[in-house]
Amino acid sequence: MKGKVLDFTYFKLLNEQLVLRQFGLDRVLSTNQYHQIKKRSMNFSLTDEQLAVQEAAREFAQKELKPGVIERDTHMKYPKEQVQMMAELGFLGMMVDPKYGGGGMDTVAYTIAMEEISKVDNSCSVIMSVNNSLVCWGLETYGTEAQKLKYLTKLAMGEWLGCFCLSEPEAGSDATSQRTTAVDMGDHYLLSGTKNWITNGGMADVHLVIAQTDPEKGHRGINAFIVEADWDGIAIGAKEDKLGIRSSDTHSIMYSDVKVPKENRIGEDGFGFKFAMKTLAGGRIGIAAQALGITGGAYELSVAYAKEREAFGKPIAKHQAISFKLADMAMDIEAAKMLVYRSAWLKDQGLDYNSASSMAKLFASEIAMRHTVEAVQVHGGYGFVKEYHVERLMRDAKITQIYEGTSEIQRLVIARNLLHGQLYVPTPEYGEASV
Numbered sequence: 104m105k106g107k108v109l110d111f112t113y114f115k116l117l118n119e120q121l122v123l124r125q126f127g128l129d130r131v132l133s134t135n136q137y138h139q140i141k142k143r144s145m146n147f148s149l150t151d152e153q154l155a156v157q158e159a160a161r162e163f164a165q166k167e168l169k170p171g172v173i174e175r176d177t178h179m180k181y182p183k184e185q186v187q188m189m190a191e192l193g194f195l196g197m198m199v200d201p202k203y204g205g206g207g208m209d210t211v212a213y214t215i216a217m218e219e220i221s222k223v224d225n226s227c228s229v230i231m232s233v234n235n236s237l238v239c240w241g242l243e244t245y246g247t248e249a250q251k252l253k254y255l256t257k258l259a260m261g262e263w264l265g266c267f268c269l270s271e272p273e274a275g276s277d278a279t280s281q282r283t284t285a286v287d288m289g290d291h292y293l294l295s296g297t298k299n300w301i302t303n304g305g306m307a308d309v310h311l312v313i314a315q316t317d318p319e320k321g322h323r324g325i326n327a328f329i330v331e332a333d334w335d336g337i338a339i340g341a342k343e344d345k346l347g348i349r350s351s352d353t354h355s356i357m358y359s360d361v362k363v364p365k366e367n368r369i370g371e372d373g374f375g376f377k378f379a380m381k382t383l384a385g386g387r388i389g390i391a392a393q394a395l396g397i398t399g400g401a402y403e404l405s406v407a408y409a410k411e412r413e414a415f416g417k418p419i420a421k422h423q424a425i426s427f428k429l430a431d432m433a434m435d436i437e438a439a440k441m442l443v444y445r446s447a448w449l450k451d452q453g454l455d456y457n458s459a460s461s462m463a464k465l466f467a468s469e470i471a472m473r474h475t476v477e478a479v480q481v482h483g484g485y486g487f488v489k490e491y492h493v494e495r496l497m498r499d500a501k502i503t504q505i506y507e508g509t510s511e512i513q514r515l516v517i518a519r520n521l522l523h524g525q526l527y528v529p530t531p532e533y534g535e536a537s538v
């Protein structure tokens with residue numbers, strides 16, 4: 104009988120057979136069934152590899168990113184050397200198969216690295232996130248072998264950087280309303296239009312561009328293309344002067360009759376909108392991890408400051424007004440971790456993570472905004488100046504509620520899924536091992 108394993112009490116070896124005690128009954132399992140259940144049982148510990156990634160990312164962020172982060176943010180200075188270091192450390196193609204130059208790691212490890220780097224420098228973490236989850240993942244999952252060999256390998260190794268060009272001046276949340284066109288000319292397309300708010304826009308070597316090829320077909324007439332940045336007809340707009348993530352590279356990009364070879368289309372004709380949606384569902388896990396890291400960074404700074412700073416004869420951490428803020432931060436961080444790590448885990452298990460990633464991004468970005476404001480409050484006047492880092496984290500938090508789908512779009516995705524019958528984020532079935 105198939106079902107879900109919810110309350111098994113123990114596994115044991117009995118007469119050299121593996122036994123699962125569930126609902127008061129002993130059931131004999133094959134070794135295969137035992138391993139299948141064990142693999143999917145609830146387990147909150149990280150693997151050795153994930154722990155090593157966490158330590159490496161934390162050390163890199165604290166030692167290499169923290170020292171210049173205020174200056175880069177103030178002067179909107181692109182973190183060129185730091186991105187180079189991220190490439191060398193393997194942070195730009197973490198999940199890509201090693202045969203294409205990637206780290207071969209799981210989404211949970213990538214999530215943890217994003218979290219640690221985002222505690223310190225969110226310009227670096229968004230550069231990393233776009234390259235990993237929007238560009239490399241999309242190419243590895245849906246690209247042809249020739250596309251992977253030509254583009255993915257360099258992108259995964261960080262020799263090249265990629266950008267994801269979906270948003271337009273008049274198509275942000277309403278992503279199906281693409282005005283950029285790609286006219287089929289037989290052996291190539293002619294691509295024309297403007298893309299907005301493109302992270303890595305001025306630095307990218309490879310653009311993944313979404314464009315309308317057949318307006319009559321609506322979203323089914325949209326395609327995705329691999330475009331090389333140095334092809335004729337591409338102009339990059341001025342770098343945007345932003346509230347947060349100020350040293351990341353955000354531009355509009357204009358395409359004017361850019362000749363794109365047919366072999367650079369990703370997937371079947373008309374697959375472009377689904378390509379964008381599927382890619383963004385995973386991208387949202389990266390941004391959720393970024394928001395989690397921002398909150399974590401603000402929390403760690405607040406705890407340290409509150410223990411040190413004295414007022415009315417004792418550390419402010421001992422005043423209830425401050426300690427309750429810290430308690431709320433700690434609680435929300437733990438809750439966000441569950442959503443963020445679980446959405447990554449669902450993706451790693453090959454299970455549906457569409458609602459889960461939206462929930463993770465929505466919750467993590469909302470708490471990031473709320474608690475970074477509180478972190479500034481904990482720091483008082485010092486929180487209002489750059490030197491103490493929390494004002495930057497507060498400014499950075501805002502974008503996590505906007506890019507890769509606003510909070511409102513995440514609610515829309517969750518609501519549509521639940522109204523279409525998916526009341527909860529799916530819990531995995533236990534296959535043969537179920538009882």
Ligand code: CAA
Pocket residue numbers: 229233267269270275276277278279300301302322376377380381383384457506507508509512515516
């Ligand atoms: N996976 C696969 N297919 C999907 C999908 C998913 N996750 N979501 C939607 N689709 C499919 C639908 O099934 C439908 O296909 P069919 O008609 O064949 O069934 C098609 O896509 C259209 O879907 P909808 O009818 O739901 O389209 P919509 O217009 O009503 O709404 C939306 C879609 C969810 C609102 C979508 O437009 C959206 O996600 N908008 C936000 C865009 C966004 O996130 N932009 C971020 C820009 S990138 C960025 O920020 C990167 C950066 O630089 C940091």
